[in-house]
Every structure is written in structure tokens, then in C-alpha cells.
Amino acid sequence: MSRQTAAGPARLCVTNAKGGTGKTTVAINVAGALNERGRDVLFVDLDPQGNATEGLGLTEAYDAAPPTLFDALTRADRRSVVSDLIVEHPEMDVLPSNIDMLQAEHELTIADLIARAKGGQTGLDPDALASLAINVTPDAVEGPHALDLFAKTIAHVEDDYDYVVVDSPPFYGKLTDAGIFATQHIVVPALTEATSERAIELLIDQMAALEGQADITVDTLGVVANRVEKTNEDLTMIEWLEEVFTDFPVWQVRKRVALQRAFSAGQSIFAYDASVDMADVFLEIAASLDDRFGYENVPA
Template identity: 75%
Template sequence: MSTDWTAPRVCVTNAKGGTGKTTIAINVAGALNERGHDVLFVDLDPQGNATEGLGLLDAYDKDPPTFFDVLTDHRKRHLVNDLVVEHEEMDVLPSNIDLLQAEHELTIADLIARVKSDPKSTIDPSELASLAINVRPEGVTGPHALTVLDDVLDAVEHDYDYVIIDSPPFYGKLTDTGIYAAQHVLIPALTEATSERAIELLIDQLAALEGQTGITVETMGVVANRVEKTNEDRVMLEWLNEVFDDFPVWEVRKRVALQRAFSAGNSVFAFGESVDMADVFLDIADSFEQRFETETRRADHEVTL
């Protein structure tokens, strides 16, 4: 890799519940580790499913300071290095029960940002801050407050090859901060008719976020999950390939072993039982390598011109 390599970040996101988002995120991280990469896994979901699924339930119940504090208090960003937990396959920035308060905090932070950016506003930002737990006006800069996870990850002192972010299964400030920090998304989807509306909403949400912040969110691909051999699955796979015709659509067949690996606190690559779907996750990891290493080489070339 280039000596100027900056760890790419990918947010695994879909607001529709039950897509197996967390299982996919863990196994993509496991595949990257299997290919020799140093991975940081960020559990941004207040429910802590990935934290629990990686066997780190104690971290979820940890006393402050927690992920919530480093995310919402600009004075505590450096403490993120004390929160990262080692797992045999990846390092983990675990979720915490306190993250259940994050939507409220980030909403207040966003209101403060808007007030501070509006020269006609007569609202005192400190009055809004009085409604928050951690957020302070001096810690909010710019026209919005979606940079908080980006700032947290910038404070991480260890050098990683990849950062995988498992987003919450709902739309809101937390999900937006995850997408903003990554600016690359991997989309899990079930091959059932209800997924169409969820995908359409996600596309609209990404467009709205781009419009609000001026960033460009790149799609890495779609993971069709728990695929079976039914007519509905076939029709939905055709639909996904049509909607995402410029991106890879990977198929993960329904396998009980995937859930068993999750219950054991590992990806399929550290699980004792052989799982044929492991090759799909390795293919996703290979796609990431090709995409990001090509971008890095292109950037290096442009610098030398």
C-alpha cells in the first residue's frame, strides 16, 4: 500500500430491520482481517448487537466515559483510544447503552450549528446547550453537527487498514454521522418485496445527506442476504441488479452456520465450522482492496504530476 494510505471507511447501512446488517458487517471485517488487514470495527448502533455478537457485552454496560461521551463531548475525543477493545479478528469501538441518548444530543448539536451559522438568529446557543448532557456551543463548528464521528475517528491513534462502521437500523443523526464519516456505503438487503421501499428510501436519504453537507457518498455494492431458491428471491435479485447495475450485487445464501458464528462471537473466518458463504465475503474484501488501492494510486499519481 502507499505510504500515504489513509484507512478507508465503509458504513454498512440499511434502515430496514432484520436485513442481517450486523452479521454482514462483522463478516466483511473478518474477511478483511483474513486477507491480512488491520481492521477497526465501529458499533454505532445503540442496541449494541455487534458488540454483543463479538462477545464484548461487558463493554456495552461499561461506566462512563463511553462511546457516547467521545461522540458528543468535544473535550473527550482523545479518550476514544482507551475505549477500543481488542478482538481476535479486529479491534472494536464498542457500542454502549448510553448511546441511546445520542439522537437527542446530536439533534441539539445540529440546532446549535444552525443557530451559530445564521447571522439573523436571536437564539442564544447556550440556551440550547442547557438541554443537552455533553454538547457545548464551543464544540460545534460549521453549518451542521454531522462531523462528530469523523472527529472521533481522526482522534484514533492506531493506524488501521480499514474501518467498518455498523450503523443503527433506523434513520436519524447517528446514521447520518456514520455515513458522513465513511462516505462509502455497503448496503445489505433481503430478497423480499418489502426491500424495494427500503432501498428507495435509502437512496433518497443518501441524496438528501449529500445535498445538506456537500459530500459525495460512494456505493461499494449491495449484499443480498439470506437468499433462498424461491420465485420472490429471483425477482428481487433481478430488481437489485437492475437498480444497482453499476455496482456489484453479492449473494449470501441462507446458512445456519452464519448465525452460529455470530453467537460464538466471531466471523465465519474464526469459526470452527466451514461455511461456503465465506468466499462471498472474501470477494467483497477483494473488491474493497481493488477499489481503495486504485484510488490511492491515482491520488499518489496526481500529487506527483
């Protein structure tokens, strides 16, 4: 690492609960741009649907038998197995999602209830709650909440990297909260259409609630206005995003078929066709992230 600030990797979560924003495509291309700048990247697919895992050509990992990310996330005695789950990709290392992650939201909800019960907030028996879980036990849950289970999981591997890029689920819930808690930095993809306004307002409310619950500060790194076209609605929404996120960069990624083709090929745009003009936008995002996290030089 050539980082001037705190030790350990830079962590960020690409998140928006509104479906169809191109969140996973943005996450993959941000990671690809960081790799293009010489950074070692761990890409984590935290979405139970495994869109990024599939989009990086790792379908077999999604269907793999246990142990999986679900086991590392929900069993304190299996967290170290996460190092065996990482798959090498030409552009980044990947911690893939798995079909078992479909149970993660339920499991983390039970874990959070156990934390509250152990703190005397519910009047419930933690052992009785554990009987409703698949893996989680009371001894695996410490403190007032269970939002740190994912952070504890990636702690086993993250120091091998400059960046940990997390692709969050496309919905609000414990799993998304766990991803944001672990990174405490977000990049927000948004479509330039009117329906995005409500989604952004909900995101802001959700971040405020999470900060209050977990006593953390979640920093916004920037907004990616995605699939931008030359319509009045697009222009109006870009103005709105720039007004709402006045203190943060708003990057514009125009609609390009090549980005979808790169996704279908299991690559970022840099491996697929770096001559596509939007590659420069993602490099600008990566440069901004390097500056934000104190990485000085681009390795030769």
C-alpha cells in the same frame, strides 16, 4: 499499509434502515474477511442497541461505566478517550457501543440545532439550546452542521488501521448520518423480499439528502443480497437489485445456519468455520474492497 491511493484508512459504513436485514452479521463478516486478507480492521459499533458489540462477545463493554463512546462523541474535550475504549478481538479491534449511546440521537439533534443557530438560521440562542443537551456545548460545534462529530472522534485512532468498518444504527437519523458522513462509502445489505424495495428507495433518497446537506459524495461500494433462498421472490428481487444498482456489484449470501452460529459465538464465519461456502462470498467482497481502495497485495 500497502495502499496506492490517499493516505489514511479506507472507511465504509454498512447501512440499511430496514430492520432484520442481517446488517450486523454482514458487517462482522466483511470485517472478518478483511482480516483474513491480512488487513488491520477497526470495527465501530455505532448502533445504540449494541448488537455488534454483543455479537462479538463484548457485553461487558456495552454495560461499562463512563467514559464511553457517547462521551467521546459528544464532548470535544473527551474525544481522545476513544483510544482507551478500543477492545481487542482475535479478528479485529472493536470500538464498542454502550448503553449511554441511547442518548446519542438526542444529543446530535441538539448539536445540529446549535450549529444552525450559530449560523443565524434559527433565531435561537445556542447557549439556551445547550442547556437541553447532556454534553454538547456551542464551542464544540463548528460549521454549518454537526455531522462531523463522529469523524472527529475516530480521527484520534483510525490511522492505526487499514480499514474502519462502521455498523450503523438500523434507522435514519443524525447518528446514521454521522456514520455515513465520516466514511462516505456504504455497503448495503438487503433481504431478497418485496419489502426491501421501499427500504432501498428510502435509502437512495436519504443519501441524496445527506449529500446535499453536507456537500459530500457518498459512494456505494456494493449491495449484499442476504439470506438468499431459491424462491421466485428471491430471484425477482435479485434481478431488481441488479437493475437498481447496475453500476455496483450485488453479492449473494445464501441463508446458512452457520452464520448465525458464528454470531452467537462472537466470531465471523472465518473464525467459526471457514469451510462454510458463504465464506468465499465475503472474501470476494473483501477483495473488491481492496481493489476499490487501492490495496494491492494480500500479506503472506
